[in-house]
Amino acid sequence: MTTNSKTDKPRRFRQSMTALHTWIGLLPSWILYFIFITGTAGYFDSEINQWMQPELPIAGPPKDQTTMLAMAEQELYQQAPDAEHWIIELPNEREPYLHIYWETHLTKADKEGLSEEEVEAKREALQGDLLLDPQSGKPLNYSGKAEKARDTAGGDTLYRMHYRLRYLPDGFARNLVILASLFMLIALITGIIIHKNIFKDFFRFRKDKPLRALLDGHNIFSVFSLPFQLMITYSGLLFFLSSIMPLLIFAPVAMMGFDVENMRSARSIEEMSEKNQALIKVVEEHIFKLPVELEPSGKKVDTISLELVAQRLISEQGERKIDEVTIDNIGDSNARVAFFFPSEIDSSASTNIVYDGVSGEQIVKEDSGIELSAVTEVDTVMRNLHEGLFAPPLLRWLYFISGLMGAGMIATGSILWSAKRRRQLEQRQAKHIGVSLVEALNAATVIGLPIGVAAFFWANRIIPAQLESRVEWEVHSMFIAWAIMFVHALLQNKSRVWFEQCLIAAIAFALLPLLNGLTGERHLLNSLPQKDWIMAGFDLCMIAIAGLFFAIALKLHKRQADKATAHSASQLSQGA
């Protein structure tokens, strides 16, 4: 009896966890799949941006950093000599152009008596940006005699969709993503608990038994990428900490005597009370280590040349890769030049060194005696791990593959749920609308969403480059294609849906490189010989995805044919 009760307890525990894993995994699975697909695409957002702007020319090899800064500065003096702030982004492996921005902040007096739209229009008039050739420092010569690259939603939109979704109010979408992520965390933990043979399952795939194959596929996707899935879910939740627990932010603020109501109601920092603004400055400077932004003094003084400051930086720090340079209060005695460096896994993106913009002396911050705890370091590492901005190309591909495995894990899990129920229903010769709906949702999401993404890329090349609302229509195309796939999944015979959608996906992705060739100059025949790896990589990736969908379609077709043969054979034998 004692032995039985001892073995019963863990078995009962595993059983209850299995039920929890099943339901908590199924309910948010379609949203999670959307989050994983769009988030995974986001790891290559810059590359997608460039493919979606085929007018961009191939960038030549960059000059040294000091020369590029001098060239950018020269162009900024031509484009925006009166702007208060300049930003220069130096090229890197993923973004090969020199990017300059300029802006002038609006003061309270500037905004007085203006409506929100008027303020926005005024703000837009005071800012601008331009891409420069990293060789010549001159504005890019766009291919096809275009004056500028087309507006596009780009990879940034795909990336943003993974935490903002689309067409939903911001707060509602955020809460939906939080809820799905909380469910995912529990699904992962319960998945580990119910998994008796993690090591054994790592090597097991029973392809001849469809249900077993699905389970083995689910296990393989999960076990292979388990550390990634745990990290990405947990760290993703950390980004929403202040939304999940607003008290975490506002309670200490209130305790220290600051005005929480003012902080909550203000739309921007400028609208907050002076005391709240002072608090935010302290947090930015001492906790997030951002450079202090000074108000212009009004005293006109020439700003030191960037070349000189850059040379001083190199003499003090050695040759160091610069990510971005900001110049505040240009032409004012309070001018500041801040150098930002690429983010690393254990440091925030704001690692910076600041120089006085007039004397060129480094501004060394006073030691405030603040030491952030190990837990805060863990928090920084987790957030950096989630974003993967530090990742070199190989690691970025690993992120991409792990993200796809996460999507595969979610997809196989929900298909397994419906396949099990379908078999039970068939045994009882019964029908169930819920199971049919889940089946349609599964097909329309697992294959329909990638078709939607392909439609997004197609729309980028088909919608006229001059159309004003083309950015919105690129995104609409994605969701229209996805909706059509859902209707198709609802109406079409269940045995044909997966095959047909896989075939559509294969064709849609396979033709994208051809479409690129017809609508741009950086197609595979040019990009491969010219070692234009960003464009070639995108096109080759589309061919690989098409191949994957084609292979699945073939497999499904073969299974259907086998089933039909077995069915007619059994009918023949019955007739005999």
Added chain:
Amino acid sequence: MLLFFALVDKELIATASDDINVLAIASVFNSMTTIGLSSFLIYSAAAIWVFHCDSAKLAWSSLMLPSLAGLCLIYLQLPPAIQGLLSP
């Protein structure tokens, strides 16, 4: 989280003046991050326990009712500034 605010060093509240106490802010920031990071683990453990309980009675008596009672007690100990934030 509320327990932390109930037990927190009252000196922090004494900094409610026009001067901004940078060290106090850093200390609060560190504590907040610890609470934030551990909250998801506590949530997971609680969710697993609730679903593991075979009966709703056990779930309520073992975790949910004691938690609610604890919350009420802690609420009464909170500084008025935080109580104000929690009031509807």
